[in-house]
Amino acid sequence: MSLVSTYHRLGADHVVNEVVLDEGTIRTRVAQLGVTISTDYAGRELLVVGILKGALVFTCDLVRELQIPLHLDFMAISRYAAQGGTGKVRVLKDLEVDIPGKHVLLVEDIVDTGLTANYLCSLLSRRNPASLALCTLLDRPELRLAELPLSYVGFQVSREFLIGYGLDYQDRYRDLPFIASMNLT
Secondary structure (H helix, E strand, C coil): CCCHHHHCEEEEEEEEEEEEHHHHHHHHHHHHHHHHHHHHHHCEEEEEEECCCCCCCHHHHHHHCCCCCCEEEEEEEEECCCCCCCCCEEECCCCCCCCCCCCCEEEEEEEECHHHHHHHHHHCCCCCCCCEEEEEEEHHHCHHHHCCCCCCCEEECCCCCEEECCCCCCEEEEEEEEEEEEEEC
């Protein structure tokens, strides 16, 4: 199926400006991340924590590439504007498992300012995991406000507003099989 027919089928033909990362490129990079993570955690069991909703697609594809024993859990968060600040993070769905002594891989769709990921890493670190690593599909280092170690990065991207492969605009377009810049006009 061509990209044009995919846009049309998904009702996104007027929204997609340009495909930034196509399906094949994403699939190849996720497989590479899977090999690297599996190597790094060989002989250990991993708890993979995906952040809903944005990282759902990436998390599911990533765990299928991992060749190590793992458990999967999800967290849901909300970020809301605080008066005079950059926003507060609220946990809407917490982990269902305890993590003391476990090797935890936090999976994000995109890290830009780093504030949300920094909050989550701090929160999970206080729960005494054996290790905590951060994996993101997309990284925007030029927007970083909080420094944090990214252990695994899929791609670095620019400031463009992106949709697809879990990324949304008003909770739509997460189902696009590629990542595209959005036509905001």
